[in-house]
Amino acid sequence: MEFNVLIGGEAGQGAFSVELELTEILTRLNYYFFATKNYMSRVRGGHNFHMIRIADHPVHALRGGQWDMVIALDAEAESRHKQNIRDKGIYLAPASAREIEKEARDRFRDVRAANNILVGIVLSVIGVSRQILAEAAKPENLEHLTAGLEFAQRWNLAETCPVSPKAVCPCKLDGNQAIALGAIIGGCQFMAGYPMTPATSIMHYFATAAQRMPVHFEQAEDEISAINMALGASYAGIRSMTATSGGGFALMQEGVSLSGMTETPIVIAVSQRPGPATGLPTRTEQGDLNFVLQAGHGEFPRIIFAPGSIDETIMLAAKSFELADRYQIPVFLLTDQYLADSVQLTDEKIPAAAQSREHLIFDNTYRRYRLTADGISPLTCPGLSDALVKVDSDEHDEEGKITEDLTLRTRMVEKRRGKGERLLIDAVPPALYGYKDAGTVIICWGSNKLIVKEAQEMLAREGIETAVLHFGQVYPLTADMIAPWGLASKKLICVENNAEGQFASLMKRELGLDATHRLLKYNGECFTVEELYQNIKQLLSGRS
Amino acid sequence: MNGRGDMAWCPGCGNFAIRDVLEEVLKELPIPAQNVVFTSGIGQAAKMPHYLHVNYFNGLHGRSLPVAAGIKLARPDLTVIAYSGDGCMYGEGGNHFIHTIRRRLDITILTSNNQVYALTKGQSSPTSDPAVKNALDPQGNQNIPLNPVLLAVTMGAPFVARGFAGDHDHLKELIKEAILFKGTALLDILQPCVSFNKINTYQWYRQRVFKMEKPLTDRCEAMKTADLWGDKIPIGIIYLNKEAESREGKELFRQQATENDIAGLLDMTCVMMR
Numbered sequence: 067m068e069f070n071v072l073i074g075g076e077a078g079q080g081a082f083s084v085e086l087e088l089t090e091i092l093t094r095l096n097y098y099f100f101a102t103k104n105y106m107s108r109v110r111g112g113h114n115f116h117m118i119r120i121a122d123h124p125v126h127a128l129r130g131g132q133w134d135m136v137i138a139l140d141a142e143a144e145s146r147h148k149q150n151i152r153d154k155g156i157y158l159a160p161a162s163a164r165e166i167e168k169e170a171r172d173r174f175r176d177v178r179a180a181n182n183i184l185v186g187i188v189l190s191v192i193g194v195s196r197q198i199l200a201e202a203a204k205p206e207n208l209e210h211l212t213a214g215l216e217f218a219q220r221w222n223l224a225e226t227c228p229v230s231p232k233a234v235c236p237c238k239l240d241g242n243q244a245i246a247l248g249a250i251i252g253g254c255q256f257m258a259g260y261p262m263t264p265a266t267s268i269m270h271y272f273a274t275a276a277q278r279m280p281v282h283f284e285q286a287e288d289e290i291s292a293i294n295m296a297l298g299a300s301y302a303g304i305r306s307m308t309a310t311s312g313g314g315f316a317l318m319q320e321g322v323s324l325s326g327m328t329e330t331p332i333v334i335a336v337s338q339r340p341g342p343a344t345g346l347p348t349r350t351e352q353g354d355l356n357f358v359l360q361a362g363h364g365e366f367p368r369i370i371f372a373p374g375s376i377d378e379t380i381m382l383a384a385k386s387f388e389l390a391d392r393y394q395i396p397v398f399l400l401t402d403q404y405l406a407d408s409v410q411l412t413d414e415k416i417p418a419a420a421q422s423r424e425h426l427i428f429d430n431t432y433r434r435y436r437l438t439a440d441g442i443s444p445l446t447c448p449g450l451s452d453a454l455v456k457v458d459s460d461e462h463d464e465e466g467k468i469t470e471d472l473t474l475r476t477r478m479v480e481k482r483r484g485k486g487e488r489l490l491i492d493a494v495p496p497a498l499y500g501y502k503d504a505g506t507v508i509i510c511w512g513s514n515k516l517i518v519k520e521a522q523e524m525l526a527r528e529g530i531e532t533a534v535l536h537f538g539q540v541y542p543l544t545a546d547m548i549a550p551w552g553l554a555s556k557k558l559i560c561v562e563n564n565a566e567g568q569f570a571s572l573m574k575r576e577l578g579l580d581a582t583h584r585l586l587k588y589n590g591e592c593f594t595v596e597e598l599y600q601n602i603k604q605l606l607s608g609r610s
Numbered sequence: 611m612n613g614r615g616d617m618a619w620c621p622g623c624g625n626f627a628i629r630d631v632l633e634e635v636l637k638e639l640p641i642p643a644q645n646v647v648f649t650s651g652i653g654q655a656a657k658m659p660h661y662l663h664v665n666y667f668n669g670l671h672g673r674s675l676p677v678a679a680g681i682k683l684a685r686p687d688l689t690v691i692a693y694s695g696d697g698c699m700y701g702e703g704g705n706h707f708i709h710t711i712r713r714r715l716d717i718t719i720l721t722s723n724n725q726v727y728a729l730t731k732g733q734s735s736p737t738s739d740p741a742v743k744n745a746l747d748p749q750g751n752q753n754i755p756l757n758p759v760l761l762a763v764t765m766g767a768p769f770v771a772r773g774f775a776g777d778h779d780h781l782k783e784l785i786k787e788a789i790l791f792k793g794t795a796l797l798d799i800l801q802p803c804v805s806f807n808k809i810n811t812y813q814w815y816r817q818r819v820f821k822m823e824k825p826l827t828d829r830c831e832a833m834k835t836a837d838l839w840g841d842k843i844p845i846g847i848i849y850l851n852k853e854a855e856s857r858e859g860k861e862l863f864r865q866q867a868t869e870n871d872i873a874g875l876l877d878m879t880c881v882m883m884r
């Protein structure tokens with residue numbers, strides 16, 4: 067059983083608060099759910115809507131298709147979404163919302179109580195009783211939620227779409243929270259950034275964390291400064307990161323190159339939104355893969371991760387810091403608005419201990435860029451001994467002194483390339499779901515993982531056997547990573563949230579694999595399960 | 611090292627004199643060399659740390675200050691000195707200059723101000739005098755110069771000074787005071803460039819500089835003095851505000867988030883649209 071509800075209205079009307087409160091109490095009540103939002107780049111007015119899928123099994127994507135319930139806070143929401151309610155579905159019109167608001171004002175002397183009354187109505191629809199609610203709700207919300215149950219009784223909505231709570235000890239996070247959490251687990255103690263949707267909440271989470279633990283967030287004057295600050299902090303011995311979106315990342319590029327040349331470890335989270343230029347600030351796209359791949363002048367190694375779930379985001383964010391340190395390179399976390407704004411549950415055990423950088427002590431013969439067999443020079447920071455730490459953005463000698471000795475230049479290029487070879491052994495292989503021997507493999511990367519995975523499961527229920535291969539590491543790509551799956555002889559369908567099929571092209575270039583079919587979406591919205599299921603089915607039946 | 615090895619400067623360059631002063635200061639400071647970090651950008655001046663016995667992060671053109679801020683925030687125990695030329699500090703890095711002052715960190719900003727882009731062979735810089743001619747300004751510089759000292763006083767920097775490469779002892783005192791001052795200190799150093807600035811020469815400066823008797827503590831008065839340029843150029847500490855509080859970085863090094871800290875992160879809600 068599952069229950070899909072949409073709540074829409076103007077920015078500032080409370081739909082977001084309803085989402086927050088509802089997901090909060092659903093987590094407390096052990097319901098499986100998935101929530102995401104579609105909002106405009108404005109503070110008041112416009113039209114935003116929030117979509118919550120509640121189920122008796124794990125769900126990690128929007129189902130698509132019709133809604134079981136629509137709550138329209140204004141006429142715009144009514145005109146857009148009412149027609150998408152399923153037969154016998156529930157509709158709360160703006161008039162009902164006003165009635166609830168009146169109750170909130172008259173009975174509780176607080177309009178904001180209306181949000182929790184609405185939450186109470188939804189809870190009643192899925193079968194939450196007064197008793198269960200009383201056990202789980204925060205005391206300050208209980209009265210308002212209970213008023214919601216009463217409304218639902220009066221309007222004959224109680225228990226009309228019952229869903230059982232089956233989650234065990236769930237934990238709720240959105241994608242950006244997972245990045246901040248993963249970073250802190252990875253030992254990151256410094257973030258500098260300049261606000262930009264959809265990356266801002268990574269900074270917000272980090273700044274909140276900084277009030278309670280030994281980490282620091284600094285708001286920079288621009289993105290150029292942000293990445294340079296993070297590099298400064300990293301040089302000083304602290305694991306550091308910065309976060310931004312495409313436009314801000316454009317300004318950071320020189321810093322990426324600087325990290326490459328000075329071999330200063332850094333993690334850069336790039337949360338994509340549709341471009342070019344300012345694009346659609348609050349919508350989603352996977353359009354910056356090529357950009358991140360090429361960013362920064364000159365040649366130097368890098369790693370790009372593109373996690374597809376909450377667990378994977380935490381895991382890869384933490385791992386990024388370890389790898390950035392080990393190889394002294396920039397490591398990217400390439401996500402998007404869809405992942406940033408989606409709230410999901412995780413049952414996985416989240417690691418509790420933070421990692422940290424090891425600080426080695428050297429004597430005064432220390433050379434920051436000592437030439438070694440694998441290109442990795444010993445890393446340390448200033449102030450620990452009389453070993454001076456000298457780093458230079460110019461080509462440099464082993465000591466870190468500016469040089470124009472071209473023989474040395476060649477050796478330094480080879481040293482940096484050597485690290486690029488070496489880091490291949492740490493490559494995170496793609497994950498395969500579904501039928502591993504199927505003739506059709508659906509390829510995806512980043513945030514599309516769980517949408518594609520569920521579409522594959524729908525197909526399987528109809529006897530259509532496919533496999534899904536999700537890349538959490540999108541660069542570098544190596545033959546070893548895909549060796550187990552015999553992809554060369556299979557029909558490959560690449561699913562991407564962009565117009566050019568950037569990952570398909572990268573696969574072609576790096577692995578010689580041809581994805582003969584590309585399913586691309588670039589209107590600023592994520593895929594839904596239903597949509598992918600239909601598209602893939604059509605493709606496979608040859609009617610495309 | 612005793613610096614006069616392989617240095618990329620022209621014979622007679624004002625930077626040699628500044629380097630010698632810096633070397634002496636660093637030896638005399640009550641701070642071990644291992645705790646001193648220079649950051650620099652790109653330019654002739656920005657090569658300075660290569661010729662000193664210090665830690666350094668010689669980054670990109672214009673970015674000595676953000677790197678310095680990052681280091682100081684991460685490691686309050688380190689003495690952080692940003693060193694670059696006028697083009698780097700006030701042109702490419704002009705925005706950082708303004709905002710670094712706002713940040714109130716205990717950082718020393720030293721600029722070799724030769725009023726020219728020397729490394730790129732003689733173009734106008736933000737501090738070039740009006741009407742100077744060069745390859746990219748064949749008609750003469752059309753812009754009015756930026757006065758870094760006046761700008762810093764206006765921004766509320768608590769220690770604002772100007773030095774002259776041609777006055778060793780005076781410069782030495784200034785650099786020492788700037789480094790030991792707790793808070794953001796700007797020391798703009800008049801540095802003759804013998805190759806590309808044939809106007810603002812040692813002699814030109816010598817005829818014009820006069821020493822401040824004592825630092826001004828009134829900001830309006832300091833602005834008036836800072837505004838002087840041309841026939842009379844003040845050197846010394848122009849503005850000093852000992853009361854200004856600098857911002858302390860947090861203790862981060864070798865500290866760690868605990869298991870409890872991490873568990874607490876799972877309860878955070880972020881009530882904002884991105």
Ligand SMILES: Cc1ncc(C[n+]2csc(CCOP(=O)(O)OP(=O)(O)O)c2C)c(N)n1
Nearest residue numbers: 652653654655671695696697698727728729
């Ligand atoms: C991003 C970038 N733009 C331009 C340059 C070229 N460049 C190097 S130094 C310099 C100007 C140097 O002037 P200044 O900072 O005054 O130093 P000086 O050489 O005069 O000591 C320029 C334009 C560069 N290295 N990087």
Ligand code: SF4
Nearest residue numbers: 619620623654803804
């Ligand atoms: S070009 Fe000017 S600033 Fe550069 S080294 Fe020569 S004299 Fe000094």
Ligand SMILES: [Mg+2]
Nearest residue numbers: 695696724726
């Ligand atoms: Mg200059």
